[in-house]
Amino acid sequence: MRRKITLKQIARELDVSISTVSKALSNSIEISDDTKQKIQAFAKLYNYRPNNIALSLKNRKTNTIGILIPEIVHHFFSKVIRGVELVANRRGYNVIIGLSNESFAKEVINMEMLANGSIDGFILSISKETQQLQDYHHFNETMSQGIPIVMFDRVVSEINCDKVIVDDFKGAKTAVEKLIENNCKHIALITTKDYVSVGKLRTQGYLQALEEHKMTPMADLILKVDDTVDYEVHLDALEAEIERLFKSNKSIDGVFAVNELYALSAMKVARKLGLEIPNDVQVIGFTDGVLSKHATPSLSTVSQHAQQMGEAAADLLIDKIESDYNDEEEQFKTVVIATDLIERDSTK
Amino acid sequence: MRRKITLKQIARELDVSISTVSKALSNSIEISDDTKQKIQAFAKLYNYRPNNIALSLKNRKTNTIGILIPEIVHHFFSKVIRGVELVANRRGYNVIIGLSNESFAKEVINMEMLANGSIDGFILSISKETQQLQDYHHFNETMSQGIPIVMFDRVVSEINCDKVIVDDFKGAKTAVEKLIENNCKHIALITTKDYVSVGKLRTQGYLQALEEHKMTPMADLILKVDDTVDYEVHLDALEAEIERLFKSNKSIDGVFAVNELYALSAMKVARKLGLEIPNDVQVIGFTDGVLSKHATPSLSTVSQHAQQMGEAAADLLIDKIESDYNDEEEQFKTVVIATDLIERDSTK
DNA sequence: AGAAGTCACGAAAACGTTTTCGTGTTAAAA
DNA sequence: TTTTAACACGAAAACGTTTTCGTGACTTCT
Numbered sequence: 155m156r157r158k159i160t161l162k163q164i165a166r167e168l169d170v171s172i173s174t175v176s177k178a179l180s181n182s183i184e185i186s187d188d189t190k191q192k193i194q195a196f197a198k199l200y201n202y203r204p205n206n207i208a209l210s211l212k213n214r215k216t217n218t219i220g221i222l223i224p225e226i227v228h229h230f231f232s233k234v235i236r237g238v239e240l241v242a243n244r245r246g247y248n249v250i251i252g253l254s255n256e257s258f259a260k261e262v263i264n265m266e267m268l269a270n271g272s273i274d275g276f277i278l279s280i281s282k283e284t285q286q287l288q289d290y291h292h293f294n295e296t297m298s299q300g301i302p303i304v305m306f307d308r309v310v311s312e313i314n315c316d317k318v319i320v321d322d323f324k325g326a327k328t329a330v331e332k333l334i335e336n337n338c339k340h341i342a343l344i345t346t347k348d349y350v351s352v353g354k355l356r357t358q359g360y361l362q363a364l365e366e367h368k369m370t371p372m373a374d375l376i377l378k379v380d381d382t383v384d385y386e387v388h389l390d391a392l393e394a395e396i397e398r399l400f401k402s403n404k405s406i407d408g409v410f411a412v413n414e415l416y417a418l419s420a421m422k423v424a425r426k427l428g429l430e431i432p433n434d435v436q437v438i439g440f441t442d443g444v445l446s447k448h449a450t451p452s453l454s455t456v457s458q459h460a461q462q463m464g465e466a467a468a469d470l471l472i473d474k475i476e477s478d479y480n481d482e483e484e485q486f487k488t489v490v491i492a493t494d495l496i497e498r499d500s501t502k
Numbered sequence: 503m504r505r506k507i508t509l510k511q512i513a514r515e516l517d518v519s520i521s522t523v524s525k526a527l528s529n530s531i532e533i534s535d536d537t538k539q540k541i542q543a544f545a546k547l548y549n550y551r552p553n554n555i556a557l558s559l560k561n562r563k564t565n566t567i568g569i570l571i572p573e574i575v576h577h578f579f580s581k582v583i584r585g586v587e588l589v590a591n592r593r594g595y596n597v598i599i600g601l602s603n604e605s606f607a608k609e610v611i612n613m614e615m616l617a618n619g620s621i622d623g624f625i626l627s628i629s630k631e632t633q634q635l636q637d638y639h640h641f642n643e644t645m646s647q648g649i650p651i652v653m654f655d656r657v658v659s660e661i662n663c664d665k666v667i668v669d670d671f672k673g674a675k676t677a678v679e680k681l682i683e684n685n686c687k688h689i690a691l692i693t694t695k696d697y698v699s700v701g702k703l704r705t706q707g708y709l710q711a712l713e714e715h716k717m718t719p720m721a722d723l724i725l726k727v728d729d730t731v732d733y734e735v736h737l738d739a740l741e742a743e744i745e746r747l748f749k750s751n752k753s754i755d756g757v758f759a760v761n762e763l764y765a766l767s768a769m770k771v772a773r774k775l776g777l778e779i780p781n782d783v784q785v786i787g788f789t790d791g792v793l794s795k796h797a798t799p800s801l802s803t804v805s806q807h808a809q810q811m812g813e814a815a816a817d818l819l820i821d822k823i824e825s826d827y828n829d830e831e832e833q834f835k836t837v838v839i840a841t842d843l844i845e846r847d848s849t850k
Numbered sequence: 851a852g853a854a855g856t857c858a859c860g861a862a863a864a865c866g867t868t869t870t871c872g873t874g875t876t877a878a879a880a
Numbered sequence: 881t882t883t884t885a886a887c888a889c890g891a892a893a894a895c896g897t898t899t900t901c902g903t904g905a906c907t908t909c910t
Contacts, residue, residue: 158647161866161867170889173889185888203618205559205865207555207558207619207620208619210555211553211895226583229792232576239574249599250596270506299506300505450770450798520861520897521862532858537859552898553897555897556865556898558897559864560865560898619866
């Protein structure tokens with residue numbers, strides 16, 4: 155087991171100085187052609203590669219970006235990662251992941267671990283718990299140390315940094331308008347509690363669409379699910395809630411749900427109650443998930459273009475990292491990724 | 503924007519040497535209590551944290567493990583990552599990801615990038631292209647440099663390293679036996695070409711089950727799909743192939759598919775042809791996917807316990823990293839994770 | 851009081867790079 | 881022939897740590 159070869163070893167073997175080897179390998183004109191050839195040949199033979207860690211230390215730059223998300227087993231987030239990885243790699247960066255598992259404490263810990271030299275910048279989506287606690291000190295601390303942050307999807311307006319979001323409001327509004335256009339008269343909303351930023355925005359889009367079409371929002375058409383429960387496990391609890399919604403208002407002929415799982419559950423419950431989709435009730439979800447496409451009937455949905463979000467976030471971050479951030483005062487951007495309404499078989 | 507504080511700065515401020523600061527912070531008995539208190543207080547005030555990169559260089563150990571997978575937008579792989587991250591974090595390691603996107607070249611590039619000091623070891627599942635080319639030089643090179651590797655799921659017997667696999671053969675056999683037990687007489691197999699190691703093993707399990715129950719395998723019951731095509735995009739092509747299978751053999755009353763998508767497509771085609779599930783035809787898939795659970799009817803499937811695989815792989819790797827690997831000759835383990843047959847509504 | 855020992859701290863090396871500056875040798879110019 | 885310039889290379893510092901070894905100033909023992 156031969157360890158990786160270093161400049162020092164090459165220097166010793168060839169009886170030159172370390173500096174000479176370094177210069178020869180970077181093709182410096184300081185070194186004679188003879189010596190360069192000799193050194194380069196030797197280096198190639200032994201498959202020399204500079205040690206990344208040493209370079210990082212010297213340059214105070216790791217060429218690594220950290221991505222901090224609440225959960226990885228989630229189609230949306232993994233697509234974002236793919237986008238990040240794509241442009242990061244193209245621009246010469248590695249990606250290191252941290253999972254908060256929706257926990258504030260883990261988010262902070264992870265952040266501190268990576269901020270101690272391991273990465274040049276963060277791309278992150280904040281955990282639900284952080285959203286609830288509204289404690290953002292770790293973001294401010296990290297940024298004050300000169301480590302840039304890009305937030306995506308779940309962002310917080312109190313923090314000044316680059317952001318990548320989808321137009322949740324408009325996406326929701328468009329979806330609901332589609333239902334209205336399709337002649338739905340009693341459109342239910344299945345959403346989250348308001349502290350979830352995106353849930354809140356989508357709720358507002360729903361309300362706005364109704365208002366603009368002179369339909370009065372009715373409280374008993376709106377179901378705010380407590381999403382601290384993991385419904386991947388307790389699916390039946392979710393379905394029970396939705397069933398109550400349907401039963402308390404028999405006239406429901408349209409459903410807008412703020413995520414895929416809620417939408418699918420709505421379809422399931424509706425079918426169970428003898429309602430046909432899309433004839434009796436039409437359903438639209440919100441997300442990029444894989445379930446929508448393969449559901450029966452396939453689910454119409456507001457697509458978020460997760461991968462594109464990841465790409466945008468990575469570009470934003472790397473731009474910031476590589477900019478001479480003292481040339482002007484900080485200027486933060488917010489990139490809005492347009493949503494698309496994908497019509498499938500759950501709408502007419 | 504104050505940069506992170508270093509030992510040197512603390513030393514200068516407090517008018518002591520760097521060594522003294524370092525020792526004081528590690529609570530060395532060499533340093534007087536007075537000095538220790540002073541230094542520790544100062545360090546806490548300025549929130550001193552040792553620079554990871556400097557530590558990595560000094561210790562020649564990064565406390566980071568690399569995970570190299572073909573694709574991240576895939577329920578199975580993201581669950582594995584979650585498992586890896588879980589134990590890695592618990593044991594004080596970070597996780598850095600590389601995506602090969604099923605390409606040999608990207609796999610090699612990624613590996614070389616990370617192997618130059620960035621990580622202490624690899625957890626990986628090889629790309630389809632690598633499986634086809636059977637070119638494994640990069641694995642051998644990496645290991646010969648003293649960087650341990652743990653392979654999972656898609657492994658290759660030619661390489662001597664730790665491995666984590668599921669018992670594909672047995673899992674498949676059990677599934678097919680379930681179909682037989684449920685009175686299926688003509689069980690179709692939808693699988694991949696043979697170069698995909700897991701596909702091959704699952705095919706063998708299918709054959710074995712038939713044989714043991716005195717059923718003769720029939721060529722026209724077996725569909726070997728060319729999976730170089732991305733069927734997430736060209737779903738119709740896949741469905742057309744499966745439709746041909748059904749039409750060429752009308753007596754099919756059971757289907758075993760080696761992955762989730764094939765199984766779902768089979769259900770879709772069957773329904774389209776007027777067959778009822780599970781009455782006319784029963785279907786079992788293979789995977790941990792999210793689709794199975796939410797499909798209608800929900801799909802019976804062989805569960806791989808992806809997260810558990812990730813956890814096992816991480817433990818294996820870290821054990822190897824932290825072992826004095828010169829105390830004995832190399833001893834490689836292969837951990838087999840048991841599969842479970844999850845019965846849902848696509849079987850009787 | 852001299853020897854021996856303890857205490858508290860600093861100097862320096864090492865990890866693997868890159869880069870600035872200095873220097874000895876040779877060739878060209880005066 | 882002497883001065884100057886070009887050439888080819890080496891020494892050393894720096895990035896931020898940890899750790900080994902040395903050393904001066906006191907204590908303590910005899």
